[in-house]
Amino acid sequence: MEMSNPTVYETLNSTIPSVIALLDPDRIAPEGAGEVAKFVSTQGAAGILIGSSLMVTPHFDQFIETVKKNTDRPLVLFPGCAHQVSRHADAIFFLSLLSGRNSEFLIGEQVKAVFLIKEFNLEVIPVGYILIESGNYTAVEYMSNTKPIPRTKTEIAVAHALTGEYFGMKYIYLEAGSGAKQPVPAAMVQQVKKAITIPLIVGGGIRTAADAKTIMAAGADFIVLGSILEKSKEQFTDIIRSVS
Numbered sequence: 001m002e003m004s005n006p007t008v009y010e011t012l013n014s015t016i017p018s019v020i021a022l023l024d025p026d027r028i029a030p031e032g033a034g035e036v037a038k039f040v041s042t043q044g045a046a047g048i049l050i051g052s053s054l055m056v057t058p059h060f061d062q063f064i065e066t067v068k069k070n071t072d073r074p075l076v077l078f079p080g081c082a083h084q085v086s087r088h089a090d091a092i093f094f095l096s097l098l099s100g101r102n103s104e105f106l107i108g109e110q111v112k113a114v115f116l117i118k119e120f121n122l123e124v125i126p127v128g129y130i131l132i133e134s135g136n137y138t139a140v141e142y143m144s145n146t147k148p149i150p151r152t153k154t155e156i157a158v159a160h161a162l163t164g165e166y167f168g169m170k171y172i173y174l175e176a177g178s179g180a181k182q183p184v185p186a187a188m189v190q191q192v193k194k195a196i197t198i199p200l201i202v203g204g205g206i207r208t209a210a211d212a213k214t215i216m217a218a219g220a221d222f223i224v225l226g227s228i229l230e231k232s233k234e235q236f237t238d239i240i241r242s243v244s
């Protein structure tokens with residue numbers, strides 16, 4: 001009997017718990033993309049996300065092609081809007097910003113993207129995306145024109161996460177926002193994890209091994225590291241080593 005290749009979803013889940021690297025094409029020059037992709041792959045990242053809140057670079061597609069050539073890890077689009085779709089990726093996080101009440105990010109951008117996703121035959125991974133207050137005003141908050149869930153309102157986050165699961169989403173992503181002053185509170189991670197049965201991704205503002213360990217211990221299946229990779233490669237390595 002012929003065995004089919006594992007999907008990106010299966011591949012990622014086979015590494016739980018693990019670290020996913022986020023590469024932002026607006027913040028990493030296209031000529032440096034290959035080197036960064038090699039680096040995160042050799043350090044043990046389970047996968048690579050590519051996306052941005054804004055996307056001002058004209059080199060988006062070239063960036064993804066370069067990353068793809070330099071990694072054996074699943075390459076997953078993490079789009080801030082409908083035009084962040086590329087044929088060079090393996091899969092796409094089909095995000096719905098559940099915590100917001102802006103229909104454009106709940107359903108509108110998604111409708112604009114589907115024909116390209118189909119044309120490029122990308123594996124679609126539906127993700128319930130939940131923005132949590134982080135102590136500063138983040139790009140995702142501004143660009144999505146939505147309010148994050150207050151840090152202390154754990155039950156509201158749990159209700160949104162369960163809603164995502166009941167909608168049939170494959171992951172819940174608790175997001176403090178790139179460069180967040182504070183990551184998602186551990187107590188919130190713990191309660192959300194307790195309530196859902198699908199894997200939990202947590203990102204935004206994770207800068208130290210201590211942050212990462214706390215969030216993993218609270219129940220995150222994946223943590224996402226973005227800004228720290230741009231700031232300090234040593235710190236990125238230190239965090240990965242501390243949780244693996």
Ligand code: 1GP
Nearest residue numbers: 178179203204205226227
């Ligand atoms: C943002 O969760 C990611 O979407 C990563 O955030 O850049 O703060 O690591 P950082």
